[in-house]
Amino acid sequence: MTPKKRATGRTSKKSARQSAAATNDLRTRLEVIARDLLWTWTPSAQALFAQIDPLQWEATKQSPLGVLGRVNPERFAALEADRGYLARVKAVEAERAAYYRAKTWHAREAKGARRRMQVAYLCSEYAVHESLQQYSGGLGVLAGDHLKSASDLGVPLVAVGLLYQHGYYIQEFDAKGATRVLYPRYEFGGLPIEDTGVDIAVPIGRRKVNVRVWKQQVGRVPIYLLDADRQGNRPEDRQLTEGLYKGEPDLRLRQQVLLGVGGILALEAVGESPTVFHLNEGHAAFASLERMRTAMQGGESFERALEQVKRSTVFTTHTPVPAGHDRYDPKDVWEYLRPTAAPLGLDAQSLADMGRVEPGDRSEQLCMTVLALRTAAHVNGVSALHGRVSREMWARVYPQATSVEEVPIGHITNGVHTRTWLSPAAGDVYERWLKPDWNAAGPDDDPWARAADIPDEELWALRRRLRSELVQFVRTRLRRQAMGRGADAVEAAIASEAFDRDVLTIGFARRFATYKRAPLIFRDPERLAAILDHAKRPVQLVFAGKAHPRDKAGQAYAQTIHEFTRDARFVGRVALIEEYDMQVGRALTSGCDVWLNNPIRPHEASGTSGMKPPLHGGINLSILDGWWPESYDGTNGWAIGDGKERDDQEAQDAADAEDLYRLLEKQVAPEFYRRDKDGLPRAWIARARASLTKVPRQFSTHRMVADYVRQAYWPAAGG
Numbered sequence: 001m002t003p004k005k006r007a008t009g010r011t012s013k014k015s016a017r018q019s020a021a022a023t024n025d026l027r028t029r030l031e032v033i034a035r036d037l038l039w040t041w042t043p044s045a046q047a048l049f050a051q052i053d054p055l056q057w058e059a060t061k062q063s064p065l066g067v068l069g070r071v072n073p074e075r076f077a078a079l080e081a082d083r084g085y086l087a088r089v090k091a092v093e094a095e096r097a098a099y100y101r102a103k104t105w106h107a108r109e110a111k112g113a114r115r116r117m118q119v120a121y122l123c124s125e126y127a128v129h130e131s132l133q134q135y136s137g138g139l140g141v142l143a144g145d146h147l148k149s150a151s152d153l154g155v156p157l158v159a160v161g162l163l164y165q166h167g168y169y170i171q172e173f174d175a176k177g178a179t180r181v182l183y184p185r186y187e188f189g190g191l192p193i194e195d196t197g198v199d200i201a202v203p204i205g206r207r208k209v210n211v212r213v214w215k216q217q218v219g220r221v222p223i224y225l226l227d228a229d230r231q232g233n234r235p236e237d238r239q240l241t242e243g244l245y246k247g248e249p250d251l252r253l254r255q256q257v258l259l260g261v262g263g264i265l266a267l268e269a270v271g272e273s274p275t276v277f278h279l280n281e282g283h284a285a286f287a288s289l290e291r292m293r294t295a296m297q298g299g300e301s302f303e304r305a306l307e308q309v310k311r312s313t314v315f316t317t318h319t320p321v322p323a324g325h326d327r328y329d330p331k332d333v334w335e336y337l338r339p340t341a342a343p344l345g346l347d348a349q350s351l352a353d354m355g356r357v358e359p360g361d362r363s364e365q366l367c368m369t370v371l372a373l374r375t376a377a378h379v380n381g382v383s384a385l386h387g388r389v390s391r392e393m394w395a396r397v398y399p400q401a402t403s404v405e406e407v408p409i410g411h412i413t414n415g416v417h418t419r420t421w422l423s424p425a426a427g428d429v430y431e432r433w434l435k436p437d438w439n440a441a442g443p444d445d446d447p448w449a450r451a452a453d454i455p456d457e458e459l460w461a462l463r464r465r466l467r468s469e470l471v472q473f474v475r476t477r478l479r480r481q482a483m484g485r486g487a488d489a490v491e492a493a494i495a496s497e498a499f500d501r502d503v504l505t506i507g508f509a510r511r512f513a514t515y516k517r518a519p520l521i522f523r524d525p526e527r528l529a530a531i532l533d534h535a536k537r538p539v540q541l542v543f544a545g546k547a548h549p550r551d552k553a554g555q556a557y558a559q560t561i562h563e564f565t566r567d568a569r570f571v572g573r574v575a576l577i578e579e580y581d582m583q584v585g586r587a588l589t590s591g592c593d594v595w596l597n598n599p600i601r602p603h604e605a606s607g608t609s610g611m612k613p614p615l616h617g618g619i620n621l622s623i624l625d626g627w628w629p630e631s632y633d634g635t636n637g638w639a640i641g642d643g644k645e646r647d648d649q650e651a652q653d654a655a656d657a658e659d660l661y662r663l664l665e666k667q668v669a670p671e672f673y674r675r676d677k678d679g680l681p682r683a684w685i686a687r688a689r690a691s692l693t694k695v696p697r698q699f700s701t702h703r704m705v706a707d708y709v710r711q712a713y714w715p716a717a718g719g
């Protein structure tokens, strides 16, 4: 039942820990389960820890080790004597053993060189669980879901990232709705991360930075995490892993040297020998230069080293927003990267040229995306539309391409890891109807087609149950937020009464980046108030989202929404939940009837939150941007706008808001409230079912990872 063994010095330590699992010591057995993040997508394992102490389970953001660390001795003694509990522990152990024993998809499909492939996945953030706050948003969620599917499918993959002392940040709103940015400091010892004891020295500029490598086990997939907060390092070097996307551009540049160059050094130090390197976003692009350095040290020419690196590098670009691509002053890059780049025979200008659209143009900075494009032969955007936009955007990097179609950038559309996002209540229903075993389905299977068999009554009962759970969640959170702000008992009581379990519920949760236009629906407050307060078909709205600490415009959006929650026209019908994280994400995407998405097209490269509600019979109401044009067929949701882009942003906002109101008034609300003699909204249920049967199969990370394997990893491995 051990995760796949690796040829490293640490295997023996791991075996020792694992064999302790064979003892009868309950605490040790629970710790073994807690330290393998497989529990994050195993509901039965989560239930074991929630049951120890439900209050601590919530207080620790659902952390198994947190609960184990706080449980009082009497309670624990009671569990040790509870035969029912012990039987459940045993069942979870058996489930875990079966997981590792099963023959995986990759083991079945891959032959020869393909089987020997080993992928290194480099990313600046990973969202594996809300109790490990090492992520800011969609990029991290995608990376975490990618690793979980790689584990399920048996794709040989190891990941590399940074270990941030205080993660991203904790968000609170003050009484006026201004964002308060809190930086907790995590004790790594209390987290499910193993100290490998391996140190590496990463050259950054004139200094070597001392870095400890930690390891987090995500099922079969390890994440190696770099920690520069070590004694002996200068304060400015210890800052390298202080926070995610925190600090000045200079720090960000040095972090990217750490991730790229340090990532490659770390893999070598822990004994991994990857054959394929996946740069997930341009942040890690310096990895290619470090790999070239190693190849040239082994006697290769610059050209051949570049050729080798390109052949074996996969690069995924994640945003069409120009500001989303890091650009640095060539002088600074040279300053920090010289120990890596000088052995390649490069100087400041020729290094910068590798990251310039027009080599030789001294007015251009070095762009991490361009550097990644020039050092990777397998490049993709994250939706069909984003692939097309990226080919246009980067056409000048490929002067040999005679038309935009020839630009060698493809697309692999994002997905979500089903088991991570599926609510247990929905899982119970699918257990009964999506037989045999929807959960064991491979990337080419379609268990969701069988959702056609779920009776209307049952699907609607599930929707009602999930909505009720959400209403409960909203009330609890609003009460907690009110108390946290020092609000009086009256306000806390109002929070307890907010929302209604039978009212059509629309959700909007995402990073509050301005292009996502969170407040668009409030453009005409009177018209919205009439929709929400309609006598026969009321609507309620729940929001959540974080803006980057420096993004004042995004924070102002959050404040605008906060103000509307207190506006007499909207009180009790509009809620803003603090601290958007994976737990809030799960609660909202499972409970909402409708998932609203109104970015400025084509700025949403893919988006993934909208792939989560369909797993629960939720329905998308979205601009035709990102992944949605690939799925929307008129029966499985609604499209806002006409799929065209206007140059005049004000006119675009007006047109999109108008179309959104029209849909809400004429289609969404009437369809939800049109009930037959059995009290069922048949047309609504048909749309929910179309959402359930059509979205989850295609937009899962199982499908996505299989696409990466077939279209990028195997070719990059020479198979």
Ligand SMILES: *Cc1c(COP(=O)(O)O)cnc(C)c1O
Binding pocket: 136, 137, 138, 141, 509, 510, 511, 580, 581, 582, 585, 586, 606, 607, 608, 609, 610
């Ligand atoms: C799913 C998810 C995201 C990604 O959502 P987008 O649609 O890309 O905005 C971000 N954050 C959290 C917490 C999520 O659960």
